[in-house]
Amino acid sequence: METHAIDPQAMMGDEGGARLLLEAHKVTKQFEGLTANRDIDFDIPRNAIVAIIGPNGAGKTTFFNQLTGIYAPTSGSISFDGVDITGMQPHEVAELGTARTYQNIRLFQNMTAIANVQVGRHVRMRGQWFHAIFGTPSIRREEEEVLQRARELLELVGLRRRTENELAKNLSYGDQRRLEVARALASDPKLLLLDEPTAGMNPGETRQMTDFIGRLRRELRLTILLIEHDMKVVMGVSERITVLDYGEKIAEGEPAEIRANPRVIEAYLGKQATA
């Protein structure tokens, strides 16, 4: 796979001094009576791959949604890259340098594959409506660059050239997953959030996906947060794992520690073993 077309420097953004890219402090989220997240302290070091695992309904996606501004935390605070993002709108958080994929693929179904990626680039584009109407040279140049860039990204995630003008809804399941990743990468994020990226994949494909995630970190110097349902998936790829159960953080540490942690085994692995 050739990735030289993507310049890692361009994807890094300006490197701040702080070691932590994201810090969440005592984040709590309540949905009428139900506490989906309770007092969660969580951080992500730069250029790390960390994972959040937990059984069904543990509150993983809810936590994700607060990191990306989709829900405002009921209490607690979140800062990203030195900026307090608590209560910010999703598009503002995206502009700061986060990008995500969804547990149940959510593409722009009736748009072409390439257009999906181009929308992903939206936050990094400057063209305004009046530029578009008058067709100024600046917007033409920008559009051309973005088209070029979108093609490179499709290639990076392994979508072949002729799928670029396909409607997203007509792509195969696997291609849709890849397209979602390409769309997320298009905004040159500092932090990539992947919500169960291997859902619906067989073991072989799952391995390829985790390899790909590792490559993304190395080659694009991304920081990645991974949600997983299945603990085995994240053992190899992530250097730190956080375990949620019933909305609470019950353990955090290196894969080996987590595997040995009795609370985790009871709350999670035990449950899975008996299931």
Next chain:
Amino acid sequence: MRGSASQLRRAISLGLITGAVMLYLVAVGIVLAFSARNTITGVVTLGRLMLAAPPLAAGYVVARRGTDLAPRLVAGLLLGAVSGVIVAAALLFASAVDIRHILVRISPPLLAFLAFDQDASIGALLNLALAAALGLIGAVAAVVPSRVRRPAITGVIGVVVISMLEPFLRPRLTDFKLEGVSRFLFTHKGLSIASAIVVFAIFAVGSVAWPRVRARYRARVAAADPGTQATIRGVTLLLLIVFLLALPQIAGSFLSQVLVFVGLYTLLALGLNIVVGYAGLLDLGYVAFYAVGSYLTALLTSPISSLGVGLPFWVALPIVILGAAVTGLFIGAPVLRLRGDYLAIVTLGFGEIARLLFLSDALKPWFGGTQGILGVPPLFGVAKVSVPILGWQLTGPTLTYYPLLFFCVIAAIVATRLKYSRIGRAWNAMREDEDVAQATGVNVTNYKLLAFALGASVGCLGGAVFATHLASVFPGTFNILVSITVLSIIILGGMGSIPGVVVGALALIGLPELLREFAEFKLLVYGGVLVLMMLLRPEGLLPDRVRQQELHEADEEEEPGADGGALTPAEQG
């Protein structure tokens, strides 16, 4: 065997529906209204064709599926016969029992028409036989290959359209000293049998020849060097421009009036298309922007309006556009959080509020209440323009046509450029999934407001030109039907498609203007057209071509990426 049995069952149920549709057309009076229009004099009238269309179309639909020839044809025949039985039974019943006090349209002339001026019993048999034959013909159309079907259908459409244009074509042909052609074509308000055959042949041959000519032309252009290509494109564009500029002269005054209406609605639809087609915001109060454009223009340009400043049109125009854009923001802001049906209902209310404000007594000092505003000067300051050299005298519709054409072209260019830019894609993303669009970085608040403001700016142009065309504005013009009509145009043409908008306006505005009988049934026809479109072709007549069908089919056998680093596709589920 089982397949054909289910096909026959389907034929019977579709036949019942078809019969009901035919009875409905008869009972509302539309068939009789059009029976005065000769399509081919002495052979068939437009009313008769309308009644023939349902079994024909249903026969086609029912026979489209299946592999064996015989059952498909039988299904068509059966369907036609079933629908014919219903019509025949209704005819016999209505002749025996007087039901006029319930269905006022069931008059003796209608019954006579339905019975082919025969005895009711003979008429019933004729109806049965005719409907069965039509169902069979529909089935045959489904069975024959498309290289036969396509020219045949085009030929029939040609005959119908040319005969419909008789009242306008005949005088124009005389104006252009082509009485010979006119005399050959038309006998007593319809085509003659001979001319119908000729017209059919011309259209049929045309439908075969046109794609070939176009393909050859494209191949030639593609093979030429870039310089020649640019020249060819330039010449084509020039020819198109010349044609559009000369169109009112060719069409004459009456057809120009029709063109003006088509142009007005094209402009409105181009604007609404930004809001509904691109951004997916179902705005049912679009008429408000049309009204604002008209009233602002009248206020600013009429010397006898409350403002009384009497600005020239082109000076007033920027203020009008700005005013409309601000109105767009005002209407957009409160509905930002609403989605789908809620948005539609609230904007519907806003449209009515706009009309009532212009009508209200409280604001009468400004907007003139029911009297509206009079004395709007013509757009170019004079009512008549004579073009030197060509000797054209432009006045009324033949004059208004030009600014409308100008604005339509501008609006189409603006819409196209927006569509294929960062802005258009952000709108589309919002339409597809608002939450994901926002999480991807689209500021949905701003982009919604932008869609409303730009849509309003385009729509107000139509209002501005029309105020000068009518020399006045009245609140009655701006009713909800305008919003509905504009939306229907977009749906018919294909959401988000610019050529679709033009075709939609021609079909929904142009055709009814040509057929005076339509006036009474306009809404019925709109409703019918929309229902049919939703059932048969929800993407519209001329949808956006966002992908190549071949590509789609070729991609079924997907193989893993050649390089090992890439992800391979997963099995579904």
